[in-house]
Amino acid sequence: MNKWILWLQILFLALFFVLLFAGKPMLWLLLFVISFGGAFFFGRFYCGVICPMNTLMRPVSWLGKKPGLKTNRVPAWLKSKWLSWSVLLFLAVVMILSRTVLMKDLPMLLVLLVVSVLFALRYEEWVFHNHVCPFGTLLRISGKNPVRSTRVEEDRCVACKKCEVVCPSAAIVVDKQRNTAEIDYSICLQCAKCITVCPVSALSYGKVQR
Ligand code: SF4
Ligand code: SF4
Incomplete structure (x- = not known):
């Protein structure tokens, strides 16, 4: 792998945890919004360089091959084109309600990170990237025809x-x-x-x- 990309991934992974534990998940979402716009010009660099899920999924996916946890059989419901949109909607509703009703941010980004790692143990990475990830769902739109x-x-x-x-x-x-x-x-x-x-x-x- 390009060593610059690896260093950037480590840097952004550290930034992700710093923002999360400082109680500033909205700053991370702001970074995502900027990347969403940037994907029209530069493609989905958020996924390959910035995303903490992608950064952790690679080594975890490799580990998943060791004890024979991984399977090539992907259930049909996991490949439904509505799944990632449903995950996106669920995430948005929970985040908005937790802010407006509970007056605090629930650690939904951390939950998503754990889900991505569990997926990487069981399935090939493309299953999460293409069918589950709510960020990927949006980036498929802006990254479709990049300059x-x-x-x-x-x-x-x-x-x-x-x-x-x-x-x-x-x-x-x-x-x-x-x-x-x-x-x-x-x-x-x-x-x-x-x-x-x-x-x-x-x-x-x-x-x-x-
Ligand atoms: S198939 Fe892929 S790796 Fe092989 S020559 Fe073509 S672009 Fe390169
Ligand atoms: S996602 Fe696949 S096609 Fe795109 S840069 Fe990575 S290896 Fe190449």
Whole structure:
């Protein structure tokens, strides 16, 4: 992995806990709102660089493989397109009610973090990223057609599928007919893992040609 991304992930993970324990979760949500806008231009960098859930899910997912906890069988309800919207609605209602009725912030971000870690123990990471995460639900909208993103130089690609294997969100797939990798920008986390493994430097981050 790009070492700069790793350092940034650690930095943002520390910031997340500092804000949470200082009772300032709204500042984290402000960071998310800024990232939501930024995704129109730079893709979902919040997911790949800033998100504490993604940062923790990777090592936990690796651990999940050890005792055989992980399964490839994902129940149909988990793949429902309404699930992540329902989670988003539930989270928003609880946060608003806790502020207005209880006059305090319930630790919903921490709850979500624990849920993401449990998912990473049981399922491949894309299940949480693409079907459960409420932040991802919103970022799929603003990150759908970014000005800049991880992109494929199709005439360089040799269709080796190494990128497919490392992608945590199943955003990059080799099209057998065209014999080249293709990225679904709406679910690309901009984590740069595919860039690191490509043997022919067919992947890079930059302006998307349309
Ligand atoms: S396509 Fe590449 S940058 Fe995007 S999520 Fe997959 S591995 Fe990360
Ligand atoms: S790793 Fe590179 S060469 Fe291999 S399929 Fe992906 S983009 Fe193509």
